[in-house]
Amino acid sequence: MRFTLRVWRQKDAKSPGQFETYEVDGVPADASFLEMLDILNEKLIKEGKEPVAFDHDCREGICGSCGLFINGRAHGPLPNITTCRLYMRHFKDGDTITIEPFRARPFPVIKDLVVDRSALDRIIQKGGYISVNTGSAPDANSIPIAKAAADRAFDYATCIGCGACVAACKNASAMLFTSAKVAHLALLPQGQPERRERVKRMVAQMDAEGFGHCSNTGACAVECPAKIPLSAIARLQRDFIWANLTPDPYAR
Amino acid sequence: MAEIATPVAPSVVPAPSWREGELILQNACPTGDLEKRWTRHKDNLRLVAPHNKRKLEIIVVGAGLAGASAAATLGELGYRVKVFVYHNSPRRAHSIAAQGGINAAKNYRNDGDSIWRLFYDTIKGGDFRARESNVYRLAEVSVKIIDHCVAQGIPFAREYGGYLDTRSFGGAQLMRTFYARGQTGQQLLLGAYAALQRQVELGNVQVFYNHELLDVVVEEGKAKGVIVRNLITGQISRVAAHAVVLATGGYGNAYYLSTNAKMSNATAIWRAHRRGAYFGNPSFVQIHPTCIPQSGDYQSKLTLMSESLRNDGRVWVPRKKGDTRPPHETPDSERWYYLEEWYPAFGNLVPRDIASRAAKRVCDMGYGVGPTGRAVYLDFSDAIRRFGREVIYQRYGNLFEMYEEITGESPWETPMRIYPAVHYTMGGLWVDYNLMTNIEGLYAIGEANFSDHGANRLGASALMQGLADGYFILPYTIGHYLATQLTQKLSTDTAAFADAEKETRQRIGNLLNTKGTRTVDEFHRELGKILWDQCGLARNAEGLRTAMSQIRELRERYWKEVKVVGTNEGFNQTLEKALRVADFLELGELMIIDAYHREESCGCHLREEYQTEEGEALRNDKDYAYVAAWQWQGEKEPPVLHKEPLTFEFVKPTVRSYK
Numbered sequence: 001m002r003f004t005l006r007v008w009r010q011k012d013a014k015s016p017g018q019f020e021t022y023e024v025d026g027v028p029a030d031a032s033f034l035e036m037l038d039i040l041n042e043k044l045i046k047e048g049k050e051p052v053a054f055d056h057d058c059r060e061g062i063c064g065s066c067g068l069f070i071n072g073r074a075h076g077p078l079p080n081i082t083t084c085r086l087y088m089r090h091f092k093d094g095d096t097i098t099i100e101p102f103r104a105r106p107f108p109v110i111k112d113l114v115v116d117r118s119a120l121d122r123i124i125q126k127g128g129y130i131s132v133n134t135g136s137a138p139d140a141n142s143i144p145i146a147k148a149a150a151d152r153a154f155d156y157a158t159c160i161g162c163g164a165c166v167a168a169c170k171n172a173s174a175m176l177f178t179s180a181k182v183a184h185l186a187l188l189p190q191g192q193p194e195r196r197e198r199v200k201r202m203v204a205q206m207d208a209e210g211f212g213h214c215s216n217t218g219a220c221a222v223e224c225p226a227k228i229p230l231s232a233i234a235r236l237q238r239d240f241i242w243a244n245l246t247p248d249p250y251a252r
Numbered sequence: 253m254a255e256i257a258t259p260v261a262p263s264v265v266p267a268p269s270w271r272e273g274e275l276i277l278q279n280a281c282p283t284g285d286l287e288k289r290w291t292r293h294k295d296n297l298r299l300v301a302p303h304n305k306r307k308l309e310i311i312v313v314g315a316g317l318a319g320a321s322a323a324a325t326l327g328e329l330g331y332r333v334k335v336f337v338y339h340n341s342p343r344r345a346h347s348i349a350a351q352g353g354i355n356a357a358k359n360y361r362n363d364g365d366s367i368w369r370l371f372y373d374t375i376k377g378g379d380f381r382a383r384e385s386n387v388y389r390l391a392e393v394s395v396k397i398i399d400h401c402v403a404q405g406i407p408f409a410r411e412y413g414g415y416l417d418t419r420s421f422g423g424a425q426l427m428r429t430f431y432a433r434g435q436t437g438q439q440l441l442l443g444a445y446a447a448l449q450r451q452v453e454l455g456n457v458q459v460f461y462n463h464e465l466l467d468v469v470v471e472e473g474k475a476k477g478v479i480v481r482n483l484i485t486g487q488i489s490r491v492a493a494h495a496v497v498l499a500t501g502g503y504g505n506a507y508y509l510s511t512n513a514k515m516s517n518a519t520a521i522w523r524a525h526r527r528g529a530y531f532g533n534p535s536f537v538q539i540h541p542t543c544i545p546q547s548g549d550y551q552s553k554l555t556l557m558s559e560s561l562r563n564d565g566r567v568w569v570p571r572k573k574g575d576t577r578p579p580h581e582t583p584d585s586e587r588w589y590y591l592e593e594w595y596p597a598f599g600n601l602v603p604r605d606i607a608s609r610a611a612k613r614v615c616d617m618g619y620g621v622g623p624t625g626r627a628v629y630l631d632f633s634d635a636i637r638r639f640g641r642e643v644i645y646q647r648y649g650n651l652f653e654m655y656e657e658i659t660g661e662s663p664w665e666t667p668m669r670i671y672p673a674v675h676y677t678m679g680g681l682w683v684d685y686n687l688m689t690n691i692e693g694l695y696a697i698g699e700a701n702f703s704d705h706g707a708n709r710l711g712a713s714a715l716m717q718g719l720a721d722g723y724f725i726l727p728y729t730i731g732h733y734l735a736t737q738l739t740q741k742l743s744t745d746t747a748a749f750a751d752a753e754k755e756t757r758q759r760i761g762n763l764l765n766t767k768g769t770r771t772v773d774e775f776h777r778e779l780g781k782i783l784w785d786q787c788g789l790a791r792n793a794e795g796l797r798t799a800m801s802q803i804r805e806l807r808e809r810y811w812k813e814v815k816v817v818g819t820n821e822g823f824n825q826t827l828e829k830a831l832r833v834a835d836f837l838e839l840g841e842l843m844i845i846d847a848y849h850r851e852e853s854c855g856c857h858l859r860e861e862y863q864t865e866e867g868e869a870l871r872n873d874k875d876y877a878y879v880a881a882w883q884w885q886g887e888k889e890p891p892v893l894h895k896e897p898l899t900f901e902f903v904k905p906t907v908r909s910y911k
Contacts, residue, residue, distance in 0.1 A: 012822065030660075031550050038552055038773070045771050045817055045826060053825055055340065057513040059553050061654065062438055063344045085657050110484055111823040114340075118461060121341050125453040129446035130405045134325040134723045137396070137403035141360060144414030154407035154432060157439060161343050190405045 001027045001088055004096040005040065007052055013108045013116075019098075029089040033076065034059060034066060036088055053112040059084040061225060064160035067167065068113055069100040074164035074223040082162060082225040102167035106174075106209045117163045119209040120177055126205040127198035128181040130190050149187050156184040158226040165220035165228075171212030176220040178206050179236035180228045186239055196243040203240055268800045268845040269890040276881055276896035280684040281385040286902050287367075290389040293685070294728055298735035305330035308734050309742060311478055311493040312336070313465045313520055316345030317437070317715060318698025319499030320444035321722030327451030329727060331734075334491065335448070335457060336480055338464040338515060338828075343445045346501060346513040347718060350437025351558035351651065353421060353429035354401075354715040356394040361418055365426045367391045372903060374713060377423040377603050378678070378706020379855035379871060380905035381533070381879070383898065385685055386704045393724040394716050398430055400723060404443040408432050419647075420563050421711040423603035423910075429712045434558055434650045440715055444722070464828065465520045466759075467752040468496060468694065470527045475694035477744060479752045481760075483828060486821040490744035490753055494737045495693045495730055498524060499722070502677035502699040504537065506836045506843065507788070508780025510674035511543060511556040517832035518839050521681050521700050529689040530682035530881035530894060532702025534839065535847035538709055538856055539789055540675035541607035544658055544668075545627045549777075554673040555658055557630070558651055559711040562600045564635035564644065565668070567591050567607070569619040569628050579621075579629055579667050590614055598910040605708040605856045605869075606910060608672035612789045613867055615671075622669045631667035672789060676714060678705045678856065679846070682881040682896075686729035687721060690881075693733055697721035702879065707855025760820050763830045768813035772830045775810050779803065779833070779840055787840075787847050792860040796848040803844060807837040842882055842891060849893065852876045873905050 002025045010017025024040045031039070034056050041051035057065040066083040070076035076086045091097065099113065107115040157180070165176035182199050185191030191198075214233060221230045282289040282296075300308065309332045312323040320342055323335045339345065357370040370391035375382055398416070402408065408430050409417040418427045432439040451457040460480070466488070467479040477492035503518035504510040525531045542557045568587040575582065591610060592599045602610075611628050614620065621627050636644050641664070645652075652663045659669075680703065681689050681696035688695050698718040705713065786799035810833070818824040853862045853869035854876070862870040879896040 028548050028550055030547050032552075035550050035552050039550060042771050042773060045815060046769070048815075048817060050818055051826060053823055057339065057344055057515050058346060058349045059514060060349055060555050062349050062435070063346070063513060065340070065344050081657070085654070087657070087660075089660065114823065117340060121343070121449065124446065125449045129450045130403065131450060132400070132403045132447075133328045134321075134400055134447075134727070135396075137399040140358070140398045140402040141415050143402065145410060146414050147410045147412050150407050150410040150414075153405075154439075157407050157432075157442065158435060160438075161341065184407070185405055188405050188407070190403060 001029055001091070001093045003027065003036070003091065003094070006096065006098040007112070008100045009052070009112055010109050012111055017109065027088055029087070031088050032059065032084055033068070033070070033086040033088065034084050053114050055114050056084060061085040062160060064162040067102045067162050067164060069102055069167055071098050074102065074167040075225060079222050080225055080227050082160070102163050104166045104172035104211070106172070106211055107163060107166065117161070119211070120161055120163060120174065122209060123174065123178055123202055123205045124181065126201040127194060128202060130185065131194060143189055145188060153184050153187040156180045156187070156228060156232050159228055160226050162225060164223045164225065166211065168219045168223040169212065170217065170219065171215060173214045174206050174209070174211040175214035175233050175236070176224060176228055178202050179232040182239060183232040183235040186235060195239065196248065199236060199239040199243050266801060267797050268848040270845055270849060271890055271892045273883060273892040273894040276894050278684070279383070279896060280686050281383060282685070286384065286388050289385050290392055297728055297732040300731045300735050302330055304738055306332065308332065308737065309334065309493040310495050310497060310730070311491060312497045312499060313478065314345065314499035314501060314700070315342035315445070315448065315459070316347035316499060316501055316698060317441055317444055317718030318700070318722040319345070319497070320441065320448045321719050322497060322499060322697055322726050323457055324444060324447035324451050325723050325727045326730070327454070327456035330456070333451070333457040334493065335459045336463040336465060336478070337459065337461060338483060340461055342448055342459055343442065345441065346516050347441045347715070348438045349513065350715055351434045351556065352560035353419065353431035353436045353712040354397065354440065355421065355428050355710070355712045356398045356430060356716065357391055357428060358395055358398060360416060361427050363426050365428050367395070369426065370394060370428065373424050374704065374710055375706065375903055376908055377710040378708050379869065379908050380706065380873070380877070380900065381854055381898065382704050382706035384900060384902055389725070390704045390717060390720050393720045396724055397716060397719045401440060401443055404447065406432065406439045406443045419560060420601055422559055422562065422601045422607070423598070423710040425598070431560065434560070434648060437715060440719065444719070465500070466523065466756045466831065468524045468527050469748050469752045470691055471746065471748040474692045476746070476748060479756050484823050486819070486824065488753060488756060490749045492742040492744045494734055494740060494742070495695065497695040497697060497726065497730070498681065498700050499697045500700050502680065503836070503839060504674045504677055506779065506840050507674040507783050508776045509546065509551065509554050509784070511540060511554050514553060517835070519832050519835045521696065522835040522839050524681060524689065524691070524694060526884050527691065528884070529691050529694060530883055531679070531842060532682035532879050532881050533679040533846065534843045534882065535787060535850065536678035536707050536856055537674060538604060538676040538678060539608045539672045541604055541611055541672050542630060542670045543673035544655065545622060545624065545671040555654065556673070556675060557655060557668060557670060559604065561630060561648060561651060564647065565600065565630040565632050566634060567600050567628055567630055569614050569621060573618045579631070588619065595910045602910045603708055603710060608789060609858060609867065611672055627669040627671045629667035630670045632663055633667070636664070674784070674788070676709055678702065678707060678709055682879065686732060687726050688729070688733065693737070695726060695730060697726055707857055759831065759834070760827065762811065763814065763816045763827065763834070764820065766811060766814050766816065768815045770813050770815060772814060772816065772826060772833050775806065775814060776833045776836070778806055779837060782806070783840055783843065787843055790858045790860050791847045793848060796844050800841065800844045800848070803837065803840050810834065810837055838887070845891065846880055846882065850876055850880065869908070877905070
């Protein structure tokens, strides 16, 4: 297959970027999108040109490293899939494909298609965990958890932290990301002691990083490779209101 | 499309050579009752008082299961911890891709499990090439891992009563594998990552993103720090610490195509090896039986289909050679369920090395399926009929989807086609019972060490070992060394640091100044092909000799012909790759020497000269019941082989039978 690629090139965070056009030929239909970029890069290196920088690692949809904005959509034309799991058979021979980095103010460009997503880690630092030290746990089966609760918690816990939700959102909101963790831990008995503080602190950090507000368009859930449902956001909203508006029973 | 040049062997083929070193008799293993060894050992370890812990700095390199769990736990204890990861977040390490589960001797099933049985299965699974003391300790702490992970909020699969569910894995006749759908590694890693983030928030741990280790600094036999490169700015820095922990994973990517993530590499452990750390059993590489077969040269990696699928999937090929009928048209009587026939006791759940070799054997015999004839079927139709779609979806939903995305075929309609692929390395840096290498203060944990799996790792044991090392072993043993370092002042202003930095800069300069014509990937593919052909599923002396000279020649060409564009200053993924492949080229040679020297078959290591009539591994305990610990002597010098004898006081090494 043959493609014309319009690729965003940017030297570093401080320099302005622009689109460059490249032709790539002889791409097998069974190649993944990233393998197509490998083929382009091999060609560029042979020509003595700088290859296109892009993030990738596991190439099986779980590490959350890859994230390209392809033809105006996070992770490309298919819903709920990472870029590495997108195959060229989903494009037409001769297509022109536009490739950009995930765009959001809290995701500064490092180079070309690579962005800094450490803002997401800083949200987790504010409470995306249960404060338990190694060695202090009781026997695992001493806390029975209804299967339905464990299954729902799992659904929210599968977030891969790729940031597609942010890239897909017109407000660059990190609500789906943040709420997935809040919902996962709120559903489990282990998550109860810190439930109030967690939602308040994580939302505050999300705001501090410069992510926008959620206006419930649902664009995030369409692209989310982990299929985090929008109900995560509803659960966060409920917890947030509860934590802020109901009296803390343990307040002095 | 890059072409793979067929390497030409020089007419005179030098045999792989090495020098015999000394026996390793000190491995810090306790003696006495097996059941009490770890407890007694812990009681005898030196302690560091809380006010002193605050003064001790530890570097942890890598934040996969082992690194993140170790760093978090060391932070909880009060040490000052610096973590370096080459990823853009500590949540991205390749532990995240582990699918099937984690073993633990909980016996929640009441099916007769015990610490002893997990110990025995693991040491037998490794074909009696691991230490009894280490493996028993692993089985012992497995129980606490599950407790801790549940307390962290990891959503393991549960039964309707609310208690934890388990399933079977290869090499075990019990159901001791805990799991979180097909994403157990992800959930466990995110648990360790979250614990790490908590320590970051508390100020005990600093995580340096986009930093890759390029050298280990050793002075007077002690680890003093590391040289790291900031992958965004290209800045090269010296970092000093009282101890250095390498948790940088395995080196399966030496083969180019593997189930590892693209960036997984051997540089950290290889640089440590070059600074004096012994490398244990480098040729022990696990080839996983159930991966999606390769479909073309453009392919950048292979994708694993979890071993858990063999709980319900049946492996078969048509009984008639060259049968091109679609699989659903082949009647049951004309299907050859060769694993069930050859290994009735374990059936489709034989260990990985056995299943991989069996797949190779039926394909070599001409029964393989698919366009290349290098694949076998993994069929779920019986299980779907028996349990219904819903149950099968609950168990393997995400794996079925992944298979369909990659191949365009639905496992609901037609059997999966699978073939073995490089997956995990049992070999790694040699460590003693305290997980310390022979360099004092330098530790290796998780897949980076040669550890507990002997010559073959059982499924669902990698997660167990990574977390055992990180949560429950290293945090105890490292104090024993650190207690002796309280008065050591840290400094990067020493000759050893200056030398290491200078050498690193030279290596980078050499790569950037080699104005060659061939890309790093072209060389890497060539190396991979040599290793896969001669040091893969089956090995023999002649092939290994050929491979040795091919790798030598490839390495020489690499430093003359490779083309690395760009500069050191700034984000340069080509340079990163070039540095990693340079180290794989050296490590590949050691893998060949190790495979050549071990004139027996054991576990993953099948020497064609040493097998039974049925093609099973023929072990030689008299001559080879030892860990091969290799010492670096220089680029042109043969390495020195130190043997650590393996003695078995509690189990009797037997012919490993799964029939």
